[in-house]
Amino acid sequence: MGATHRHPGGAVPRSARSPLDALRPAAFGADPSGERMARIRRSPNFADGVFVNPVGTDRTPSGSMLAYLPTYFRKENRLRRVPAHPVPVHPTTVADLAAPAASGLRLTWMGHSSVLAEIDGARVLFDPVWSERCSPFALAGPRRLHLVPVPLSETGPLDAVIISHDHYDHLDMPTVRALARTGTRFVVPLGVGAHLEHWGVPAGRITELDWHESAEVAGLTLTATPARHFCGRALRNTQHTLWASWVVAGPRHRIFHSGDTGYFPGFAAIGDRYGPFDATMVQIGAYSEFWPDIHMTPEEGTRAHLDLQGGDPSAGVLLPIHWATFNLAPHPWAEPGEWTLRAAHEAGVTMAAPRPGEPFEPAGTPPATPWWRAVAAEPAGDGPAGRPARNPLAEAADVAVHSAVSGAAPGSHGAGTETAGAPRG
Numbered sequence: 001m002g003a004t005h006r007h008p009g010g011a012v013p014r015s016a017r018s019p020l021d022a023l024r025p026a027a028f029g030a031d032p033s034g035e036r037m038a039r040i041r042r043s044p045n046f047a048d049g050v051f052v053n054p055v056g057t058d059r060t061p062s063g064s065m066l067a068y069l070p071t072y073f074r075k076e077n078r079l080r081r082v083p084a085h086p087v088p089v090h091p092t093t094v095a096d097l098a099a100p101a102a103s104g105l106r107l108t109w110m111g112h113s114s115v116l117a118e119i120d121g122a123r124v125l126f127d128p129v130w131s132e133r134c135s136p137f138a139l140a141g142p143r144r145l146h147l148v149p150v151p152l153s154e155t156g157p158l159d160a161v162i163i164s165h166d167h168y169d170h171l172d173m174p175t176v177r178a179l180a181r182t183g184t185r186f187v188v189p190l191g192v193g194a195h196l197e198h199w200g201v202p203a204g205r206i207t208e209l210d211w212h213e214s215a216e217v218a219g220l221t222l223t224a225t226p227a228r229h230f231c232g233r234a235l236r237n238t239q240h241t242l243w244a245s246w247v248v249a250g251p252r253h254r255i256f257h258s259g260d261t262g263y264f265p266g267f268a269a270i271g272d273r274y275g276p277f278d279a280t281m282v283q284i285g286a287y288s289e290f291w292p293d294i295h296m297t298p299e300e301g302t303r304a305h306l307d308l309q310g311g312d313p314s315a316g317v318l319l320p321i322h323w324a325t326f327n328l329a330p331h332p333w334a335e336p337g338e339w340t341l342r343a344a345h346e347a348g349v350t351m352a353a354p355r356p357g358e359p360f361e362p363a364g365t366p367p368a369t370p371w372w373r374a375v376a377a378e379p380a381g382d383g384p385a386g387r388p389a390r391n392p393l394a395e396a397a398d399v400a401v402h403s404a405v406s407g408a409a410p411g412s413h414g415a416g417t418e419t420a421g422a423p424r425g
Helices: 019-023 034-042 061-073 075-080 093-098 173-180 193-198 266-274 298-308 335-347 392-404
Strands: 105-111 114-119 122-126 160-162 185-189 206-209 214-217 220-225 245-249 254-257 279-283 317-321
Touching: 105 279, 105 317, 114 254, 122 220, 160 220, 173 193, 185 193, 185 214, 193 206, 206 214, 206 220, 220 266, 245 266, 254 266, 266 298, 279 298, 298 317, 298 335, 317 335
Parallel strands: 122 160, 160 185, 185 206, 254 279, 279 317
Antiparallel strands: 105 114, 114 122, 214 220, 220 245, 245 254
16 A cells, blocks of 8 residues: 655645735635645646546536536525425434444444444544535535534544545535534545644644555554546636545454546456455445536445455445435435435445444444335436336335324324424534
């Protein structure tokens, strides 16, 4: 594995700042400069002034926005993109986390791409977003569709926070500032440290990695691996911060977090070099025909999981991420969960279907209840075919979920006791 690299420094001199910088929202972060920018220029993944993808991207959100906007604002489509009833959040997360993981590996999906991983005695938090909106503005932007399962202060001590890239739904300024006060270490892709320093994270607690570079934290090896995406937080996106997927390896367990990515052949190479994995956390939501190169569909996410496991469907557990929490794409709200359920079943892959905040151990029996069916605005389709997914593991639980989750009699769609609103913590 590559050498461990720490913070390269490089704050922007006052004399080099534009007068307009005073008007720049703090949430926009800061551009890399100085020695940090010099290291970026030396990266083998930086060419012609920008970071480049392992496989080219022809269709991205910026290039498709004019075609996408009519779909986004159409009323009937907007209603399908949000749940009709409150999203169930696991009610006893804090108590469940108080006991150590029996197997040495436990995952808790907090919603979207935020996952707490307890692995071989260490605790790592991926892409924490605890704010009400994933936006630079408190009163505008995509709003959270369910409560944060636990207050940030009650997630317990962390050995590391891992960030996949600098988009707002993965790198959240208020959350970072709160975590900075805990003394935890941040491990991020190359260039992202400029944002963290701008928000008050001490330079000595930031480790920036290029693809295939590693850092050692609390007995774990954290390795940045390739992804097919892009970066940027401000109106002028310089593409000077890297995006990454992540491998976390301990003495007994290995896990993978995809961050945001389009499908590409590199998953098999990551699996060959670092796998197989006890669990993969794979992006399966916010896909669209308008940007097929930078986000995966559930079917592609399932294929990525198989690639990472060397083609062995019996290896490890697939935890779908990047869905259910924010409305970021034109697909129906419940479709990512349903489509992944069907794709995983057809591929023979074990898929975990936890409610937000529901801890599980991949070595045991993962949660399989399709909880989203009780709160969706319409019957969940499994993708373009629109056929409901049926999973034998979930079949018996499907009837019970309407009663236990939504508080209604089986077969009805009454609202449960959880209410959406400001996140706890």
